[in-house]
Amino acid sequence: MDLFVSQVLSGVASGAIYGCVGLAMVMIFTSTEKINFAQGEMATFSTYVAWTLMTVGLPYWAAFAATVAISFAAGVLIQRTLLAPLRDAPEMSQVIVFFGLFLVFNSASGAIWGYLPFDFPSPVKAFSTGTTLIGAHQLFIILVAVLMLTLLFLFFRYTSLGLCMRAAAQNPVSASLMGVRVGWMLALGWGLSAAVGAVAGIMVAPVVFLEPQMMVGVLLYAFAAALVGGIDSPPGAFVGGIIVGVLENLVGTYLVGTDLKLTVALVLIIAVLIFKPTGLFGSRRVARV
Template identity: 40%
Template sequence: MVEFVNLTLSGITSGMVYAAVALALVLIWRATRIVNFAQGGMLMLTTFLAWSVIDRGGSYWVALAVALIAGLALGAIVERIVIRPVENKPPLNAVIVTLGLLVVLQAVAGMIWGGQPRSYPPAFTIQGFKLGETGLLLSPFDLFVIGAVAVVMVALILLFRRTDLGLKLRASAFAPEVARLLGVRVGRMLTLGWALAAVVGSLAGVLIAPSVFVGPNQFDAVLVFGFTAAVIGGLDSPVGAVVGGLVLGCALSYVTGYISSDIVTLGALAALITVLMVRPNGLFATSAGRRV
């Protein structure tokens, strides 16, 4: 029983990490209808900047602020310079561009910081709590990760459902011509969507870094699992991203604990196929007849 509880707690923590990446993917999908495969490279770059701040004696919180600000600027720059020329082209063009951008960002990071993974300190202790004499795989830093992702999820829900800005972002993504006729600055909304998604991705990178270290290719697996979580939950839903992350995290934790860590990737594939067989569009997918 203790093993099951610990595997579940571990799955929840890792699932929230995947959910953080999934939320960034969901945000950019809802705001621009593009799947950003460069998200892993973008959050890697901003996490490296945060690591540089800490390496030079800065505090964790200053480094986090630097990562978020850098993410905001990077997202806007990428949309304006890289994505804007292909936004009205066939969807495959944007996919290829984001994959190419991922390779470029990883190469740039390797040239600046080298290929050696660097350790990243957590905000709080990673020593697990104790329940009597039983140690739990849940630490203060894990609670911080869970709380931070939950806050981001709630903020995104409120943004898209309760604010005029969220409505403009969705209108710009789904019906840009109509949005322009209604006075919406579609270009600015698309830039803002990428910038906000990059901020969420930067937060995810800082939260993940203590577990996977910081390196040019260290976030690749997390991006894959984050994308899987987003698909499981439904690419349109912030709640789905978090639920998808939790489903995937727990599934992988159980596979690792009860079977073998060598088949974790197969466990992710099995979880994805199982969910899509029941709900082809994801657990929280909206109906096809959508109102903007």
């Protein structure tokens, strides 16, 4: 029983990471209808930035805040310079740009920081939760993720800027007629999603060690999380992440071992999607001829 509980709890913790990256994807998806395949690699790069800042002597939280700010700015910059000019290009061409970004960030991380894994610090390493069921850092991950989700919810729900971003995502033409600067809203969405990704990277790095491929597996689970939750629902992405994380752990522990757990978890997810194609919280799309 203890094994089961601890596997579920650690599944929730890794699921919170998938959920955060999935949430970052959903934020870009709702305004562009595209999946940013470079999301994970951008997060890895951000985590390296945080590592560098800590290595030069910044305290954890200062490096954390600076990294989130830098990632936000970089996200805005990428959208404005690279993607905004391609707004009218065919959809698949834009997908290729995402793959290009994937390669750029993946290769740059390796070239700058090398391919050896780094030990990444956690501010709660010294603490104990007083139980063997869940580690201190896992609990920390869950808390940070929930806090971030709450802040994002408050921002989108109660601020004028959040309202403008939602309007721009939903109906860009109508939003620009309301004086909303739609292009900038898209860029802010990219910035926010890069910042959320950076937080996810900093959270996951102490668990998996920091190396250039750190996020490749996470990306796929995050994608699955976003789809399970319903691709256009931010809270859905988070819940989807938890489901995927727990499922992954249980499959690995009880069914097939670690060799095939990725495969089996994905097959299960796809099976779920075949029966519930819009995900758990997604809005049903009405098709028009």
